[in-house]
Each structure stands twice: as C-alpha cells, then as structure tokens.
Amino acid sequence: MTKKLWFQTGVALLLAILIIKYFMEINFIFAPVAIIVKTAILPVIFGGVLFYLAEPVQRRLEASNVPRWGSITIIVACIAVIIWAFASIIGPIISKQVNSLIDNAPELTEELNEIRINLLEQKEDLPEPVRDSLDSALDSLQSIAVKFGLWIVQFLQSFVQAVVLLILVPFFFIFMLKDHEKFAPLIYNLFTGERREWVKKTLNDIDQVLRSYIQGQLLISTILASLILIGYLAIGLEYALLLAIFALFMNVIPFLGPWIAFTPAVIIAYLQDPKLVIWVSIVTLAAQQTDSHLITPNIMGKTLDIHPLTVITLILAAGSIAGFFGILLAIPTYAVIKVIVINIYERRKEIKRAATKSI
Secondary structure: OOOOHHHHHHHHHHHHHHHHHHHHHOHHHHHHHHHHHHHHHHHHHHHHHHHHHHHHHHHHHHHOOOOHHHHHHHHHHHHHHHHHHHHHHHHHHHHHHHHHHHHHHHHHHHHHHHHHHHHHHHHOOOOHHHHHHHHHHHHHHHHHHHHHHHHHHHHHHHHHHHHHOOOHHHHHHHHHHHHHHHHHHHHHOOOOHHHHHHHHHHHHHHHHHHHHHHHHHHHHHHHHHHHHHHHHHHHOOOOHHHHHHHHHHHOOOOOHHHHHHHHHHHHHHHHHOOOHHHHHHHHHHHHHHHHHHHHHHHHOOOOOOOOHHHHHHHHHHHHHHHHHHHHHHHHHHHHHHHHHHHHHHHHHHHHHHHHHHHO
8 A cells, every 4th residue: 555656645734744743843044045035036036037038148149159158248238238228218208107197196086986876886786686696706806806906916015026126036046047057957957777867857847838928928028018008009998018017027928917907907998988998809819819729839839738726726725825927827837837747747657657568
C-alpha cells in the first residue's frame, strides 16, 4: 500500500499541513525572512516580466556578436528612451484626462445615483419575479463592485510599494539579463544521473511556459488596447486614452479582464450619451472577436492549453484569496504547477516502464 500513488500523495499533504502548522506557531523566528520575501517579491516579479520581454532582444544582439555588457547597455538605454517618450508625449494627455475625470467625479457620481434611484422607484411597477431578479442582479453588482474596489485599492497599494522600491526593479532586471543562464544549473547540478536530467527538463519547461505566457499575453493586451483606443477615438468617447490604458492592464487577465475594462467604458459612454453605449459595445465586441479568432490563436496557440472554465475558477478564487495581484499571478502559477505535475507523471511512467523491462 505504501507504494500506491494515492497513499504517497496523502502522506505528502499531511506532512505539508503539519509543516505549515508548526511554521505558524514559530513564525517569530521566520518573521524577518517573511518581511524580506514580501519586500522583494514585487521587484522580482516586475524584473522577471521585463526580463522575459527583453530576453529575445538580448539573444538577437548577442547572436550579432554584441558582448553581454553591450546588449544590457543597449536594452537599458532603449527602455529609458521609451519611458522618457511615454512621459513626454503621452504623460501630459493622461494627466489632463485624469484631472478632468477627478473634476467631473462628483457630477458623474450624482448622475449614477439618480439612475439607481430611478431603477428603485420603477421596481415596484414590475412583476414580482422580475423584481426578485432585479434585486439579485443589484446585489451581485454591488458585491462585484465592492470586490473590484478592494482589488483596485490593493493594486494601488502594491503600485506605491513598487514605486518606493523602484531602485530594486532595475537591479533584479539587470542581474537577470547578466546571469540568467546560471539560475537553472544552480538547481539541477544538485542532482545526478537521470534525476538531474529530469530536473533540467522540468526547469526548461517552466521557463518556456512563463516565457510564452508573459510575452504572448502582454503582446495580445497591447494589440487589444490599441484596437480599443482606435475604436473609442473614432466614436468620440471621452477619456479614450485613459480607458485604453486601463484596458491594457486589465486585458492581461484572461477572459475576465476585457469585461472589467468594458465596465467603466460603458458607464462613461452612458453618462456622455446613451447612444454611445451601443457603439462602445460594438467596438468591444469587434476587438474581442478579432482577439479570439485571429490574435490569440496565432500568438498563444495551445501553449498553456487551459480550459476557459478552469481559468475563470482560478481567477475568482485567487481574487478572493490574494486580491488583484492574486488574479494576475493565478494563471502563470497554475501553468507552472501543471508543468511540474505533468513531468512528475511522465517520470513515474518511465520508471514503471524501466522496471517492467528489467523483469
């Protein structure tokens, strides 16, 4: 029985629970470690994302006989130029739209409140089943709004922390560009023989999954945000650039991200001119259909191969557990765990086949 997979899995889970339990009881010993990890996690994530975006450029530069220090210097200089151009050209436009939105916030809030009051006043004239459905919908919307508000607050708090620790982001980024080939050997060289090759393959698969997800998802999000910006400008929607940038970040979240980005756009469209709601819906639908049928299949393909229902479940669960950053990290974390599990399963099959042949 001890050789059965279900028994070994159960023992591993029990041991993990015991470790967590005792870890919580002696957390005063590990508190400094937890603080260090919490402080470094955001710079590591941002540095890793920048690395996966810049690594193809570095690979091409070094293939053209550019030395490592030269490729790093060129990449850092290009990023600095992009940031300067963004701050100089797009920054003032964003600042103007943000200030306008803040100035108009009381008026927008009052109009939304009037719409809510009108709906509540007309609710009594509706049939009882419709009233019940409306109450349920309003409760659901309120719950979503509260959770979304918490996600935004947590995102802003994390963003402020990232700004405070901004000096660490380029440090980790440059360190990854300089020594990224040394990370995996530090781990798989701890093993020998077939186990070493298995660990090496697993680490390589994890690297490929993260590379494909980060590069593909950010490229898809950028293309979608560009299409949405063009559409919003064409229909004359206010705060078009601000909404497109918001969509750029939200579209990083698969499936649910576009709907989150659609919500403020449709609210602003309704307050500006109710007819614009139709046009905003058409623009969003056209962008989503283009993404579903042309962009994502050609960029991502079946790299992750995760069912949409699994994605939605993971995002909702991660949002409840870890807020906005939980949503962002849910899919890549699941993809990494899936790669590890698949490699473990394949390794066990190879061991069984080898044992069968020896008999």
